[in-house]
Amino acid sequence: MKQLVDELKKIGILFIVAYAFFQIHYYKESPFTIVRLLVAHFYLFIIPGYCLMLYYLKKIEFPYRVFIGVGLGYALQGILSFLITFLFKINLRSYYLFIPLIIIIIGVYLARKEIPH
Amino acid sequence: MGIIEEELDFHINISERLKKITPEVIFLVIFAGFLLAFIAVYEGGVLKHDSPYQLIAGDMFTFQVFSEVAKDTNNYDFLPPYLAAGHTNAANMFSPTPGILVAEIALLSGAETHDILLHLNIVFLTLMIAGSYLALRYINKDLAPLGIPLGLLIWKWPFSYVINWGAQLSVVNFFFAVSLLLTFFFLKEKGMFIVFGIINAASFIAHGREFQTFNVAVILFFFIQWIADKFDLRKIDWHLAKNYLFSLAITVAVLFRYIPIWKDFAEGAKPASVVGTFFAYCPLSPDSYHYVSFAHLGIFKWLIIIGIIFALLLCFKKTYQHISLTFLMVYSLTYILSSYFCIYGNKTTQIRHFFPIFLIPILAICMYNLVILFNNNLKEKRGTIIIILAIILIIIATTFHYPKPVSEYPVSNPLTWEGIKWVERNTPEDSKVVVLYGDNFYQESLFYLMKRPFYNVLSEKYLEKIKQGRLTPTYNMTFSILGNHYVRESLFKLKRISYDGPNGANLKEFEGNLCNFDYVFSNKVSRNDIVSAYTQTVLKTLITESKFIPVFENDLMIVLQNKNVGGACFTEKKVTA
Numbered sequence: 287m288k289q290l291v292d293e294l295k296k297i298g299i300l301f302i303v304a305y306a307f308f309q310i311h312y313y314k315e316s317p318f319t320i321v322r323l324l325v326a327h328f329y330l331f332i333i334p335g336y337c338l339m340l341y342y343l344k345k346i347e348f349p350y351r352v353f354i355g356v357g358l359g360y361a362l363q364g365i366l367s368f369l370i371t372f373l374f375k376i377n378l379r380s381y382y383l384f385i386p387l388i389i390i391i392i393g394v395y396l397a398r399k400e401i402p403h
Numbered sequence: 404m405g406i407i408e409e410e411l412d413f414h415i416n417i418s419e420r421l422k423k424i425t426p427e428v429i430f431l432v433i434f435a436g437f438l439l440a441f442i443a444v445y446e447g448g449v450l451k452h453d454s455p456y457q458l459i460a461g462d463m464f465t466f467q468v469f470s471e472v473a474k475d476t477n478n479y480d481f482l483p484p485y486l487a488a489g490h491t492n493a494a495n496m497f498s499p500t501p502g503i504l505v506a507e508i509a510l511l512s513g514a515e516t517h518d519i520l521l522h523l524n525i526v527f528l529t530l531m532i533a534g535s536y537l538a539l540r541y542i543n544k545d546l547a548p549l550g551i552p553l554g555l556l557i558w559k560w561p562f563s564y565v566i567n568w569g570a571q572l573s574v575v576n577f578f579f580a581v582s583l584l585l586t587f588f589f590l591k592e593k594g595m596f597i598v599f600g601i602i603n604a605a606s607f608i609a610h611g612r613e614f615q616t617f618n619v620a621v622i623l624f625f626f627i628q629w630i631a632d633k634f635d636l637r638k639i640d641w642h643l644a645k646n647y648l649f650s651l652a653i654t655v656a657v658l659f660r661y662i663p664i665w666k667d668f669a670e671g672a673k674p675a676s677v678v679g680t681f682f683a684y685c686p687l688s689p690d691s692y693h694y695v696s697f698a699h700l701g702i703f704k705w706l707i708i709i710g711i712i713f714a715l716l717l718c719f720k721k722t723y724q725h726i727s728l729t730f731l732m733v734y735s736l737t738y739i740l741s742s743y744f745c746i747y748g749n750k751t752t753q754i755r756h757f758f759p760i761f762l763i764p765i766l767a768i769c770m771y772n773l774v775i776l777f778n779n780n781l782k783e784k785r786g787t788i789i790i791i792l793a794i795i796l797i798i799i800a801t802t803f804h805y806p807k808p809v810s811e812y813p814v815s816n817p818l819t820w821e822g823i824k825w826v827e828r829n830t831p832e833d834s835k836v837v838v839l840y841g842d843n844f845y846q847e848s849l850f851y852l853m854k855r856p857f858y859n860v861l862s863e864k865y866l867e868k869i870k871q872g873r874l875t876p877t878y879n880m881t882f883s884i885l886g887n888h889y890v891r892e893s894l895f896k897l898k899r900i901s902y903d904g905p906n907g908a909n910l911k912e913f914e915g916n917l918c919n920f921d922y923v924f925s926n927k928v929s930r931n932d933i934v935s936a937y938t939q940t941v942l943k944t945l946i947t948e949s950k951f952i953p954v955f956e957n958d959l960m961i962v963l964q965n966k967n968v969g970g971a972c973f974t975e976k977k978v979t980a
Contacts, residue, residue: 360579361500361579363503365601365608365657368479
């Protein structure tokens with residue numbers, strides 16, 4: 287559990303570093319705009335990808351796991367959004383916010399044995 | 404605990420934390436600083452702009468259109484009629500992933516799709532550099548800092564073509580390729596083939612071209628292993644090969660929708676021509692605006708050439724303990740090779756714009772071997788020497804390859820954009836719009852963002868009429884179409900369609916009468932006074948001698964509505980310049 291708590295802290299640090307990076311790049315923009323932008327990236331792609339990769343908590347080191355998770359997050363959100371609209375003929379506005387939530391739940395469920403209590 | 408003890412504890416914590424700041428962390432902070440300096444030429448310090456900002460080529464607007472389609476559509480089967488000459492059953496075959504990612508970030512962040520388009524390119528290119536760093540770090544910590552200084556060059560022309568000219572699909576795909584690179588290192592882990600298969604599928608539906616190259620690299624890797632093991636099949640890493648094959652099954656399952664497109668492509672292609680183009684050397688003319696060669700790498704080109712020699716030697720060295728290193732080298736070499744051979748016409752060479760990304764491992768391997776060659780007796784100081792060397796490489800990149808500022812509104816501008824948004828919000832969906840003239844109207848795909856079927860008056864023919872002094876309601880124009888030329892007949896059956904039909908949907912140039920359209924969209928002013936005067940006379944004549952009324956205008960442009968579509972129009976007359 288301690289490992290997971292440490293990792294969540296690292297994800298928090300990652301968010302702060304990303305905020306600092308983009309606040310410098312978009313120096314004329316308000317902090318609220320930057321936070322909202324980062325929430326979009328973290329909620330839609332980065333956190334879901336990280337959670338799915340929790341399954342490899344003990345097998346793959348944090349930086350590699352996070353990066354693969356980031357790739358997986360963007361890939362899965364893109365594919366699922368495409369498939370849902372393609373198969374069920376519904377607009378992505380009506381469901382895109384739920385996909386990450388479901389992925390996060392699935393990720394944590396798959397990793398339940400890997401996370402020591 | 405007393406105050407002194409508390410202070411002592413605080414100091415101990417600080418010193419422990421400082422110990423965690425390794426040379427690697429210091430290097431990464433320095434690199435991030437330089438990276439920010441390079442990126443600073445883009446976006447003008449602002450995320451949200453009044454109109455598409457720094458988008459230079461028409462393709463960028465095409466990508467924005469498909470992000471808008473992703474936001475609006477309930478059905479990916481068909482293109483919206485405004486992209487398909489009014490057809491309602493034209494198959495949508497455009498790569499969906501990039502548009503979807505842009506649309507979703509735009510929706511949640513509250514920014515426009517054109518802003519997120521540029522933002523996402525910058526994010527993904529930064530992530531590619533980070534991913535390449537991690538891939539090298541996984542093999543050897545000392546390798547990583549030596550490669551990424553090359554990544555800084557991606558922000559400078561001609562490599563920056565991928566940022567704001569027209570390679571967004573490739574950028575998204577290449578990000579997935581770098582993710583796959585790291586995933587491949589762990590492909591033997593239980594279930595990792597699913598992760599690999601999903602990312603590979605996303606890569607395909609982002610852009611097929613780089614997907615193909617990455618998978619050729621994987622196959623070449625196994626082939627090279629086989630050669631290195633003196634053609635002994637038993638020595639191939641079958642566990643890895645099996646997991647790769649399983650991952651392909653996942654990829655194909657996700658891509659079922661593209662079966663009719665593959666089928667159509669296969670039926671249309673002649674085997675001889677496919678083989679011929681695949682193996683044909685494809686030099687790109689240096690006169691071409693997007694020409695890229697090793698020369699653009701400056702001093703780095705010599706290091707890359709040395710690195711390629713090292714990479715080739717490493718590929719055929721029997722180094723199973725460094726299987727990841729071999730794959731990394733094969734990955735870089737395959738992308739170099741494929742960028743010089745025709746697969747998709749001149750688009751083949753477009754991949755060379757990613758030199759600063761996929762050559763990162765080659766630079767790293769070159770520098771690392773040079774360090775060992777000249778510094779083998781100072782192993783304990785190697786880490787420090789490598790960091791110093793990496794910083795020197797960053798300084799070289801900054802001195803010789805720092806990008807120039809990018810023009811703010813090369814195609815669009817807030818006034819034109821205001822008009823485009825007005826048409827989108829205030830006209831019926833089936834309105835036919837004719838785009839008359841504007842100095843900045845040479846990238847017609849900007850006008851797809853009106854989300855109305857539009858006809859485009861050909862500028863050169865328009866200027867000819869001015870030279871001839873003819874004030875006329877008829878001009879040579881084309882129907883602008885952004886769809887693929889297919890109509891879906893059933894789930895797995897597509898039919899090619901011709902737009903030369905009687906419905907006026909004609910890709911070929913034709914002479915059209917302004918009075919046959921619902922709206923005329925035009926600039927009122929031009930940099931050339933004669934063109935300004937002529938255009939204003941045309942617009943005034945449409946209002947006074949035909950049934951047009953101005954419905955929107957600003958300092959630059961005007962939209963006229965036709966109250967008598969297909970009715971009588973003014974007659975041609977002579978005007979004097």
